[in-house]
Amino acid sequence: MALLSKKDSRLILDPLADNNPITIQVLGICSALAITAQLKASIVMAISVIFVLGVGNVVISLMRNIIPSKIRIIVQLVVVAALVIIVDQVLKAFAYELSKELSVFIGLIITNCIIMGRFEAFALGNGPWRSFLDGIGNAAGYGVILVIVGFFRELLGSGTLLGFKVLGDPITKTGLYAIGYENNGFMLLSPMALIVIGIIIWVQRSKNKDLIEE
Amino acid sequence: MEHIELFFKSIFIDNMVFATFLGMCSYLAVSKKVATAVGLGAAVIFVLAVTVPINWLLDQYILRDGALSWLGEEYASYDLSFLSFILFIATIATMVQLVEIVVEKFSPSLYNSLGIFLPLIAVNCAILGGSLFMQSREIPTLGLALNYGISSGIGWFLAILAIAAIREKIRYSNVPAPLRGLGITFIITGLMAIGFMSFGGMLTGGDDTTSLEGNPENVGMESEQIQQENIETEETIKVSTITKQ
Numbered sequence: 001m002a003l004l005s006k007k008d009s010r011l012i013l014d015p016l017a018d019n020n021p022i023t024i025q026v027l028g029i030c031s032a033l034a035i036t037a038q039l040k041a042s043i044v045m046a047i048s049v050i051f052v053l054g055v056g057n058v059v060i061s062l063m064r065n066i067i068p069s070k071i072r073i074i075v076q077l078v079v080v081a082a083l084v085i086i087v088d089q090v091l092k093a094f095a096y097e098l099s100k101e102l103s104v105f106i107g108l109i110i111t112n113c114i115i116m117g118r119f120e121a122f123a124l125g126n127g128p129w130r131s132f133l134d135g136i137g138n139a140a141g142y143g144v145i146l147v148i149v150g151f152f153r154e155l156l157g158s159g160t161l162l163g164f165k166v167l168g169d170p171i172t173k174t175g176l177y178a179i180g181y182e183n184n185g186f187m188l189l190s191p192m193a194l195i196v197i198g199i200i201i202w203v204q205r206s207k208n209k210d211l212i213e214e
Numbered sequence: 215m216e217h218i219e220l221f222f223k224s225i226f227i228d229n230m231v232f233a234t235f236l237g238m239c240s241y242l243a244v245s246k247k248v249a250t251a252v253g254l255g256a257a258v259i260f261v262l263a264v265t266v267p268i269n270w271l272l273d274q275y276i277l278r279d280g281a282l283s284w285l286g287e288e289y290a291s292y293d294l295s296f297l298s299f300i301l302f303i304a305t306i307a308t309m310v311q312l313v314e315i316v317v318e319k320f321s322p323s324l325y326n327s328l329g330i331f332l333p334l335i336a337v338n339c340a341i342l343g344g345s346l347f348m349q350s351r352e353i354p355t356l357g358l359a360l361n362y363g364i365s366s367g368i369g370w371f372l373a374i375l376a377i378a379a380i381r382e383k384i385r386y387s388n389v390p391a392p393l394r395g396l397g398i399t400f401i402i403t404g405l406m407a408i409g410f411m412s413f414g415g416m417l418t419g420g421d422d423t424t425s426l427e428g429n430p431e432n433v434g435m436e437s438e439q440i441q442q443e444n445i446e447t448e449e450t451i452k453v454s455t456i457t458k459q
Contacts, residue, residue: 026396029238030339073336074307081300089296104346107299111339113239190233191411194404198397205392212391 011133015141021114022145023201024211028114031105032146033193039162041101042150044091046143048106050136052083053115057135060123067124076119077110084109114142149196157187217361224365226413230340231373232406234347237340241374242399251378252371253324254335257313259367261335262344264309266363267356269302269345277301302345303336310336340370377403 021027028049035041059079060067067075088106091099099106109115118138123131154160159167159177168175170183186192205211230236237258244254275281277298282289314332318325325332335341344366353359380402389398 023396026242027239029242030235030343033235033238073333074304077303077307077336078300081303085296085299088299104343104350107346108236108339108343110299110303111342113334116334189411190235191404191407193235194400194407198393198400198404201397201400202390202393205397209392212394 008130008133011130012137012140015138016144017141017204018208018211020141020145020204021117021138022142022197023204025114025117027117028112028142029197031108031112032142032149032197033190035102035105036146036149036193037153037157037188037190038101039147039150039154041098042146043143044095044098045102045105046139046146048087048091049109049112049114049142050139052080052087052109053118053135053139054132055135056080056083056115057118057123057131058128060119061126061128061131064124072124073116076116080110080115114138145197145200148200149193152196153187153192156184157192159183217358220358220361221365222416224362225369225372226410226416228366229369229373229410229413230343230366231370231403232410234343236343237338237370240334240338241370241377241403242396245374245378245381245399248375248378248382250327251374253327255367255371255374257317257332257335258338258340258370259364261306261309261313261341262363262367262370263360264363265302265306265341266344266348267360268305268309270348270353270356270359272301272305273298273349298346298349302342306341306345307336310341340366373406376406 015021019025022029022032031045031049035045056079060076063075084107087109088099091102091106118135122134126134151161154162155166159165159170165175167181168177170177228234231238231241240254245251273281275284277294279293279295280290282292282294310333313335314325317332344363347366348359348362353362377399381399384398384402393401
């Protein structure tokens, strides 16, 4: 990482594992659970959040000295809402079906607590470049969990990845299905998202004992 | 009858926490004690009951395609629906501010115990989600919108009350160390969600798929229909421009 100083690269790398927004800080969970039945939707959601948080953090950090602290929540909400409208309109224009699939959850990026959390905790007190790195890092940490959950739910639930049949064809019984494997349709239902994230937390905390609660 | 159906549907079948995962952050963070959970749940019911009808009016008379026709003929073709995120969130932020002032005045102890989470109701996705689902499910009347706000609030209240009660008791059981706290809460919520899925057959006798909101097949069909409609409207627009020329 010659491009970034050591301090700066920590801003990106920390949230990816030991300070992950979802599994450690418990932020931004709603959308992580609801749209992860397919890998594609998870990736689009992750990219949208990376865009909104990266740009939003820079904007808030540029305005941090002129925002009166009493109305800062409303100012922050307006900035996020404007960015989310851009994402929503772009998706509607270029990926209409996907935007239907994500339904209200694109709109709910506005109330994703990671975004407000980073604005409050970081962008209001740091310069634009560092805020940008922090935003990208945290959104990527969120994206990593999303992609992991989406990967397992789509693979085990419908036997596909990004729509490609990686485990063979369930109707003509090729590949894994030939030896008696069946899709676990339960993985596509919403409760399994909770359980998958619970298991991710379990794995992460058994690897890093410092993270165990109480 | 319509009201009763919507009431039970939004509490049990489309429960905000267990079916659509809205408001999970505060649900996980404030559910350590029953007392604070009850306070936050009540605040959420109140805010939803106020904001959903207000946003219904905004949607009906300002935002949706052709909603401005009450202003006059020339405004009938305006479609401001892209502004709905900003207007909805502004309404919500104002109402939350109001609730904060009221709670601070009448119950300072509750105000102190809720702490940072009261202003955070403004960014609780359950609240914005309530309004967005109200919009996307096209709830027809103001009365039904009020009903929807209150009943989905009650659903959220029930969920946080239940998990808080479980978490108070689970302290005495022997959970594997890495799973303690957040991990086990996630898994319990998942199991509760499986339980709540069985309410799906309550109103329809079991042959309906309304509880499977995220079912990809349903969504695909819907979007195909919408695309066809879009193509049709595009054609009519082309025709109208040609005739103008």
